[in-house]
Every structure is written in C-alpha cells, then in structure tokens.
Amino acid sequence: MASLHIENVTKNFGSVKAIDNLSLTVEGPELIALLGPSGCGKTTLLRMIAGFIDATSGIIRIGERDVTKVPPNQRNTGMIFQSYALFPHMTVGENVGFGLEMRKIAKEERRKLVKEALSLVHLDGYEDRYPKQMSGGQRQRVAIARALVIRPDVFLLDEPLSNLDAVLRQSVGNEIRALQQRLGLTSVFVTHDQKEALMLADRLVVMKAGRIMQSGSGAEVYNRPNSRFVASFLGKSNFFTGHCNGGGHFNTTSHLQLHCPKPANGTADYTLLSVRPESIRLGPEASSFDNSFEGKVERVTYLGSLTEVELRLTAEDLITVQLQNRPGQTFSAETGANVVAGWSSDSTHLIADTETAVPA
Ligand SMILES: Nc1ncnc2c1ncn2[C@@H]1O[C@H](COP(=O)(O)OP(=O)(O)O)[C@@H](O)[C@H]1O
Numbered sequence: 001m002a003s004l005h006i007e008n009v010t011k012n013f014g015s016v017k018a019i020d021n022l023s024l025t026v027e028g029p030e031l032i033a034l035l036g037p038s039g040c041g042k043t044t045l046l047r048m049i050a051g052f053i054d055a056t057s058g059i060i061r062i063g064e065r066d067v068t069k070v071p072p073n074q075r076n077t078g079m080i081f082q083s084y085a086l087f088p089h090m091t092v093g094e095n096v097g098f099g100l101e102m103r104k105i106a107k108e109e110r111r112k113l114v115k116e117a118l119s120l121v122h123l124d125g126y127e128d129r130y131p132k133q134m135s136g137g138q139r140q141r142v143a144i145a146r147a148l149v150i151r152p153d154v155f156l157l158d159e160p161l162s163n164l165d166a167v168l169r170q171s172v173g174n175e176i177r178a179l180q181q182r183l184g185l186t187s188v189f190v191t192h193d194q195k196e197a198l199m200l201a202d203r204l205v206v207m208k209a210g211r212i213m214q215s216g217s218g219a220e221v222y223n224r225p226n227s228r229f230v231a232s233f234l235g236k237s238n239f240f241t242g243h244c245n246g247g248g249h250f251n252t253t254s255h256l257q258l259h260c261p262k263p264a265n266g267t268a269d270y271t272l273l274s275v276r277p278e279s280i281r282l283g284p285e286a287s288s289f290d291n292s293f294e295g296k297v298e299r300v301t302y303l304g305s306l307t308e309v310e311l312r313l314t315a316e317d318l319i320t321v322q323l324q325n326r327p328g329q330t331f332s333a334e335t336g337a338n339v340v341a342g343w344s345s346d347s348t349h350l351i352a353d354t355e356t357a358v359p360a
C-alpha cells in the first residue's frame, strides 16, 4: 500500500498543454476518481503515472521513490483500459501470467499466482480459454486479474466500464471497488461519468483543461462546488448571476432578490448563486420558503422516478425543478400555467466564480 505523489507535473504535446502544472497526492489505500470531460488530460495523467508517457516537467513519486524517469515495467503499477487490451493469441492464463513472466517468476509459482488472481475475479478454471471466447464483462475481469497478479503498488484504471452495458457496469464496478478495498490498493480511476465516480470513489478529483478544479468527497463536491464548471459537470444546477451584498441577500442581474447563506468568506466576490433542481418545490408548499417566486411553466418532462419542470421566472431566469414522483403525487401542470416555486436559503450555494468568462 504505497502513496502516490504527483508534483507540479506538466505535459506538452507540441503546443497542446495536456497537463498543466498539476499536483495531487493519493494516500494508500484510497481510490480517487479523476473526473472530467473528454480531452481534459485524464488518460495522459494516468499514462504518465504508469510511465508510458514522459512528463515534460515535474516529479512523480510512488511511496518515497522518485519514478519520474523509471521505465513502466519497473514502476510496479497495474493498469486496465477501456478496451481490455488483452493479447488475442494468448490464453487467459497466459494473459494473466504475462507480467509475471516478464518479472522472471518461475513457472510453478506463476501458475499458482495466476490461479489466485483468476479466483479474485471469479473466473476460476478459465485459464485455457481465449479472450474471444469470453463476454465483455469476463474479458474486463481477465484484465483486472492481469493488473493485480503482480501485486501493484498503484492500481490505474482508464474508463474500465465504458464498453460494458449498464447492468455489467454496475457489477464489474462493485467488484473493482470490493477488490480495491480488500487488497488495500492505492487506486486512480479515470472516468467522464459522474455516477461512476460517485459510486466508486473515496474522493473525486474534477479536472478541466489539464488542471484540477476541485477535489473532495462526492458530497463535498456536489454540495459545495467551487465554480460553475464543477457545479454543472456534477449533476444539474440552476445559476443566478448577480451580487451578494454580504448580509444574506443576493441581487440578480435580472432584479430578483434572493435569500442566501451569509458568505463564509465575507470579503470574497460572489457573483454566482446555485440551486440544485431537487431543492426546489412547486405549488402551495413552495410559498412557505424564504425564496418564493411565481413563474410560467415552459416544459414538463416525465422521467419515471421524477418529473422535470422548466419554469420561467424572468426573461433571464429559466429554472429547472426536479420533483420526486410518488404514487398519487405526480406533478401535473399545463405548459403556460403560472406556478409558485420555492426553495430555502440553506439549499442555495454561493460561488466566487472567477471563471465566469471561461466557457465551460
Ligand atoms: N499522443 C498525443 N499527441 C498529441 N496530443 C495528444 C496526445 N495524447 C493526448 N493528446 C491531447 O492531449 C489532451 C488530453 O488528452 P487525453 O489525456 O486523452 O484526455 P482525456 O483522457 O481526458 O479524454 C487532448 O487535447 C489530446 O488531444
């Protein structure tokens, strides 16, 4: 169980700055999810940790050891990929044993370790099969066994569930999490899927354009996003632009006066206020909240467990409301109807959005 330290790492591909002076520490046996849109540098960072790509500058340490210049096969990392990347002409046993053979482990010992690794992923007795004789979920479990058989110090996973259907994604995801916890593996799990990240990780690290925007537990990042980018990448948010007067009021540019919590940092310039769609109520019960406004229904979408309503408060403010559907409690209103929306100041969140100029 080693810790992983990334210190001021930058990676340039020609003029593209894929990773921009990024620092991150992962303590064993933590599983962190690197979360961010396509192209933000997740794979590049993971490949630098594994040693497949050299950092342009900065230092990578595993435990006390500086591995920045160490070749991949001497870093003791185990990596799995979206595409499984199994060798098609090798049996499952040979695939799983490959890393051991590279490490010159004797045949008998190899056989024993391969058997144990296959057992970990519930594929006992599959040694002689070929990858093409197996389903997607089974192949990904072979890849997991191959990564873990060497007892890696750091376990790296690059969107390992993306090629699986929804049911398998859940079960292979749970299996990865259970193994990671049982073996106490320091792990970095890359994904662009917020649900996956929330389901699996001890800590979320949200990236954008080669930089870390925010890092914290799922609840911290969801409830206290530090930027518009994070708030809208993780779930949906309603945003109001304007100004906080410091005393629990937020005046929007559209001339609404909203109640909000007193800012923790009284001197910060809070120019955004966010409210999650599930925090807003509609109809008679909405009037009792300290924020309560009449709006016009623009769209109602039934989504099974919830109903989503778009409500226009002002020319500038179109809010999304999510209502939980319960038997006998499905929201019904016609487009064009006037409805009261309400939410408590406690469910609003102030953002000192230094980033508003940058399109997310
Ligand atoms: N080998 C490469 N050569 C040139 N540019 C690359 C290379 N690999 C990645 N990039 C660029 O680096 C950025 C980050 O890519 P990547 O790490 O694959 O992002 P992600 O995994 O988050 O989708 C992108 O702009 C991508 O086009």
Ligand SMILES: [Mg+2]
Binding pocket: 042, 043, 044
């Ligand atoms: Mg990628």
